[in-house]
Amino acid sequence: MLLLPFIDRGPSERAMARYSERAWPDYPRFLEGVREHTKPGDTIAVIVPIMRWETGYSYAYYRASYFLTGREVLPLVTPDNGRLPQNFRAAKYIAVFGVGLRVPADVVWRGGRGALLRLRQR
Amino acid sequence: MTATLVAILSLTVFGVPIALAIDRRARGALLVGTAFLYGSGTMYLVLLMLSIAHIRWTLISVTTASLVIFCAAAFIARREATDSPSRTANAKPHLLDLPTLFTIVCYALYATLAKVWEWDFWAMWGLKARTFLEIGGIDWRFLESPWNTFAHPDYPLLVPLNYDFVALLNGGWNDRWLGLLGVAWAVALALVARSLAARETTPFFAALLTLLVAALGFSRYVGLAEGALIAFGGAGVLFIRAALLDGDDVSWRHGALMLGFAANCKNEGLALLVAVTIAVIASSWFSAPARLRKLTPAYVLAAPWLILRAAHTLPTDIASGSVASRLFARLPHAHQILAYLAEELSKPWFWVAILVGILIAPAAARRRERFVFLVTAIQLLFYVTAYLATPNNLQWHVLSSWSRLTTHIAVPITFAVFLMLANSLRGSQDALHAEARSDE
Numbered sequence: 001m002l003l004l005p006f007i008d009r010g011p012s013e014r015a016m017a018r019y020s021e022r023a024w025p026d027y028p029r030f031l032e033g034v035r036e037h038t039k040p041g042d043t044i045a046v047i048v049p050i051m052r053w054e055t056g057y058s059y060a061y062y063r064a065s066y067f068l069t070g071r072e073v074l075p076l077v078t079p080d081n082g083r084l085p086q087n088f089r090a091a092k093y094i095a096v097f098g099v100g101l102r103v104p105a106d107v108v109w110r111g112g113r114g115a116l117l118r119l120r121q122r
Numbered sequence: 123m124t125a126t127l128v129a130i131l132s133l134t135v136f137g138v139p140i141a142l143a144i145d146r147r148a149r150g151a152l153l154v155g156t157a158f159l160y161g162s163g164t165m166y167l168v169l170l171m172l173s174i175a176h177i178r179w180t181l182i183s184v185t186t187a188s189l190v191i192f193c194a195a196a197f198i199a200r201r202e203a204t205d206s207p208s209r210t211a212n213a214k215p216h217l218l219d220l221p222t223l224f225t226i227v228c229y230a231l232y233a234t235l236a237k238v239w240e241w242d243f244w245a246m247w248g249l250k251a252r253t254f255l256e257i258g259g260i261d262w263r264f265l266e267s268p269w270n271t272f273a274h275p276d277y278p279l280l281v282p283l284n285y286d287f288v289a290l291l292n293g294g295w296n297d298r299w300l301g302l303l304g305v306a307w308a309v310a311l312a313l314v315a316r317s318l319a320a321r322e323t324t325p326f327f328a329a330l331l332t333l334l335v336a337a338l339g340f341s342r343y344v345g346l347a348e349g350a351l352i353a354f355g356g357a358g359v360l361f362i363r364a365a366l367l368d369g370d371d372v373s374w375r376h377g378a379l380m381l382g383f384a385a386n387c388k389n390e391g392l393a394l395l396v397a398v399t400i401a402v403i404a405s406s407w408f409s410a411p412a413r414l415r416k417l418t419p420a421y422v423l424a425a426p427w428l429i430l431r432a433a434h435t436l437p438t439d440i441a442s443g444s445v446a447s448r449l450f451a452r453l454p455h456a457h458q459i460l461a462y463l464a465e466e467l468s469k470p471w472f473w474v475a476i477l478v479g480i481l482i483a484p485a486a487a488r489r490r491e492r493f494v495f496l497v498t499a500i501q502l503l504f505y506v507t508a509y510l511a512t513p514n515n516l517q518w519h520v521l522s523s524w525s526r527l528t529t530h531i532a533v534p535i536t537f538a539v540f541l542m543l544a545n546s547l548r549g550s551q552d553a554l555h556a557e558a559r560s561d562e
Contacts, residue, residue: 001228002224002225004228004231004232005224005227005228005231009231009235012235013236016236017235017237019239020239020241040256062241062249062272063244065245065249065270065273066248066249069249069256070253070256070257072267072269074269075269
């Protein structure tokens, strides 16, 4: 830390800026897109390539909660990797990132590696 | 960056009459340090009270409420007697302040390398602040939701609400420069420590101690509540220490208020208040009732959040399930857990140095500092008990928190040990000089 005034801080700044998004660097941009296409009070469930809590879903869920404040983000996985299908049914939107999802749904918005879906047959 | 800097400056200006209402003699380092801390703590209370009164946070509502407090504090400060001599006259600048200044610059560069990057920032402290900003008040629905227990809804809100104040000034959420608030809390603590040290030792030693305190006050967990807790808790313990040593009512007031704000930073701050209470009783048994009465402001400040979190039944993870059964199940393995804590201790050589310092200091000096030793020991005991009772995986819990917890208690113990050694060294040097003078 004491060397910071004397070194080129560019690489450190870039590394720290990417620190939270080591696994999925484009995930925050996707979430910002989801935020732009939803309203406060909307319920949103998130589907990502890793649907296990410790190895990726907790990150995806927490990060979505941070970027989508004002909306209610519903988890689809419990900390002990149980499934929460009721949250899938209860969500107004499904934010799908990095995977495909074959369900009857309208695509509200598509951006980067993800899409925001609104399920049919509500 | 401008909004964060303006927020820090505003909080300091806001805190000046409050600091003077509490201590009319405060000047220089003490005034600036306490002013920021009181500004930050009072701004939390302003936002909390507006939220309770269902008044939406806007720049106008927050400024109006703050101005009322500002004027009331200025009125009280003007009425206070001014004939008491200043106790901060010795906090003069010293050449050793340059390395301290350099350390502050380095930490500021580190804390602002990028947007606040810590997991716990965007999963707890920053998340709550951003969520509350959406509705212009504390979002109880969010805190009560079973899906948000990961954000630790029971944690006190001083830090998130300070972030909200910055966001209000900024006109929206921006986490790019929030690390600067951590710098401000650490600098405020260093200024308070400098002022208190100057009462007891030479400018050289006071400046050297400030350098140490500044380095210890900088939390590497940028964006978390550690920085604020270290500042408020550290200042609180140091003021109570001063109050016990010289019986000064002003130090009692400062200490009690700082500890009250520490209790609003983290649950560990609440534990610190309990630790201080026990240590005050233990170190002054016969005068304990009178002294505990002087801690009343701390309990009053801690009460609102305790009541609110009970009223909203916000869960505390450590208290979930059967605490007693977990505690008793792990107690037989306490020695292994303690060994693991020793193994995982962050900066072990620092703690070895503290222990050696305590051992080599004169017995009279050790007795003088028994309050700080007691507080440190009791707080450590609380932390170990929390590990014994944790519902989480113990190894994970230790690895993810132990290094942070030890930073909470580092400043007061360092302050006490340093002064013990510095003053005993000074005493022996004075004795040598006296001997030489007598020979002449």
